[in-house]
Amino acid sequence: MRKENKDNLKIVVKKKSIWKDTNTWSLLLLCLPAIIGYILFYYVPIAVSLTIPFRDYKFSRGILGSAFVGLKNFKWIFTSSSMLEIIRNTFLYGLWFMFLGPFTNVMLALLLFEVRNRKALKAYQTVVTFPNFMSFVVVGFITYAILSPTNGFMNQIITGLGGDKVDVYIKPGAWPLILSLVNIWKHIGMGSMMYFASLMGIDTSLFEAAEMDGATRWHKMRYISIPHLVPLICIYIILGVDQLVGGSFDLFYIIPRDVPLLYDTTDILSTYVYRALANGTYAMGAAVGLLQSAVGMLLVVIANLIVKKISPDNSLF
Amino acid sequence: MKKKKKIDGFNIVLHLFFILFCACFIIPLVLVISASFTSEGALALGGFSLLPREFTLEAYRSAFANGERMIRAYIVTIAQAGLGTFLACVICGMMAYPLSRTNFRFKGFLTGFIFITMLFSAGMIPRYIVFAKYYGINDSFLIYILPVITGGAWNTLIFRTFFKGLPESLFESAHMDGAKELTVFFKIVVPLSTPVFASIAFMTLVTRWNDYSTSMIYIRDEKLYTLQFLLQRIMKEADFLKNLANSGELAGIVNIENMLLPSENLKYAMCIIAAGPMLVIFPFFQKYFSQGLTVGAVKG
Incomplete structure (x- = not known):
């Protein structure tokens, strides 16, 4: 814990403008493929999972083409x-x-x-x-x-x-x-x-x-x-x-x-x-x-x- | 003297327990291996046994002789498992390194970003809808690779913890020499991290090799089935035809169908062929299992 504080302090002292901080950019570059992967294959399906249950989803009509039905799909569960x-x-x-x-x-x-x-x-x-x-x-x-x-x-x-x-x-x-x-x-x-x-x-x-x-x-x-x-x-x-x-x-x-x-x-x-x-x-x-x-x-x-x-x-x- | 005798007694009981316990693991495997070497007639008549009643290699011969389906499934499995594991390890390691650096500005945000995917999953159906309808990667080889390309949050955290444990002085001296972060990662961190790469690569490889549900959910084209799913299909087809035959609907054509049905010993030979490679290589990776994979590694 103490060590981390010290490190933080060091960073504060020599913190550069983010635009000139090439290290940050190259580290971000390393993350980029994974970030794109997480967005496309985790976050997009999560977003979709939050809307489909509230629609009368038909595969051919797509998400936005399917009518909104509120909680109908949940009621029968109980x-x-x-x-x-x-x-x-x-x-x-x-x-x-x-x-x-x-x-x-x-x-x-x-x-x-x-x-x-x-x-x-x-x-x-x-x-x-x-x-x-x-x-x-x-x-x-x-x-x-x-x-x-x-x-x-x-x-x-x-x-x-x-x-x-x-x-x-x-x-x-x-x-x-x-x-x-x-x-x-x-x-x-x-x-x-x-x-x-x-x-x-x-x-x-x-x-x-x-x-x-x-x-x-x-x-x-x-x-x-x-x-x-x-x-x-x-x-x-x-x-x-x-x-x-x-x-x-x-x-x-x-x-x-x-x-x-x-x-x-x-x-x-x-x-x-x-x-x-x-x-x-x-x-x-x-x-x-x-x-x-x-x-x-x-x-x-x-x-x-x-x-x-x-x-x-x-x-x- | 008395004390020593007591310990010996405990040891005997302990080893006896373990021998019996191990038998519970070995016997089921022996049953299947023996079934694959037993002739079809003996298997139907006498059932499963620990030693093959009538030893024959016929099942393996026919598996490879007219097993075009199986050989293709083998190629698909090797390709998707190999490529999937390689890409996942590279991309996962690349993500984990910045998260291990204390001076990375987006460390907290990105850790949270991947951690959420551990807590909340989209579920089978929304994933199917997105991948099949909007990305159009169902029924293609890409479905085996792309959705798992990130390697997953869990593995990323294990990588990160391992990188954190590398001596800080290493990074300082490298930076002093003017090395860029990318050079540090590829030239210093990766070569020092073979144990964690080995254990995660092996675990990913096993998961990919044993994957059947991706084929089951997304693949209609028989040419793209994985080995495990092909096995699953064979089991289901056999059940299905047996039920039909029993219900009498197939009374007239059951003989033709019987010819298409793989024999019982062939199914078990395929089991051995499908499970064999992982069972053969896992003892060599055993020393790495406990290394990077303790859960405590994920915390912090």
Whole structure:
């Protein structure tokens, strides 16, 4: 902080007229491609996202050619019962994943941290990380290889044990569990890596001193490792609150194979918006999308404010 | 003596846990690899198994022999992933450098400018309308490159934090020698930043390689499909035809359709072909993952 003030002071002293400040101009030149990119591919769509939901948008007529209809596209969202179910799914999955993700990631990182054998550690890390580098499409094939109602691996084990084949693709009740497992399986490697890297950064003399005082593994974990991770956990939870209205399109679209029979427990706002796009009901989908973005932003800002109140160092911005 | 015994017990349990845990990761992958080497008949009859029941390379042979669709998708994927990653890294790095300089006048404004895009997204439909109707880049190769050319706010912030950590004296001496900002960036900053470039380039490459939704949303021309979307299409087509066949509507022509359907083992061979490259190269980038990518890096 103090260093920055000093730098600022230095600049004030030698501040030139902006027109002669060639350094500023060359730095701006470096930013230029990105600035144009952000305007064209982020800000223009954002501007459009603020107007389409209020119009009766027809693709052929364009934005300005479509009639202004006020809040009509929003009204049905809160009255349609299928929409309420979708909102409920999105919210409950979001809430569950928001805590499940960081929890499982931290657990794995703490356990990895206990592994002393470097070769074993490297092997475990490599194995749990590879699903992060596969696409959801491939993960979808893998889940199908396991769950397939006719010749899947799970059914082979079940029939091998003398049970009857199970077709999970007609059982909506099975999907919260399946989706949770797939989500953990896909993300835990990289997810735990951040925490693990943070644990590696702890000064080892802390552990040595604790050992000298007779601390057990559990004590070291409880009083050194976990408190050290709290800031990161906070940041991940803040970053995750927009899941309450967002949710991963890939996970919910690909893994249940878009089977309408399973929509009860697998349809979320993101998959709904995609179907609206595919069916050409642009304005209604865009209205849902705008609500998603607005509420998502609000949630992140509020979560950040709360964390900032409690411990300013752990907030994201 | 007693204490040592106790620690050993813990270690055994720990390693046992990890071996079982890793099995949960390896077995699903082995199932798919084994399915791709199993003959179609054995797969339909006996189902998925850990070791191929009737070992054969037939699926891979037919994937490459009459897989014109697949080879084209492979080329599209390599081109869009490679070019997209390269451009995104260059443009993102160029944006991040000025943001890391304390004496840059527009630092605060521009940081806010990109940060907003992290908080608020336009959503799928408005993006589709703008890109397809107003820019006309749907159904063209450009849709893979242009929308992601900025590299995104998150990566920019990671770059910025890394650049900030470079020793200030480096810049001072360069300026003393009369070097211009552009020279400083390309001649001094870039060569010193290989770790962060490597980790961001790899992460971007993986995302681009695994992208299927861009094709799904914007591409109608089959020649421009990415590999992952082609896989997704094959799965959907198979489901669709199976449903039709089951409902009896296709009763008369189902045999013809069966010939068009890729066999089960071919699908899994394609899975391996599609996922393989990333799985093979990722261990080499592992040391870079934790380097630039801690979230703490984004703050400040």
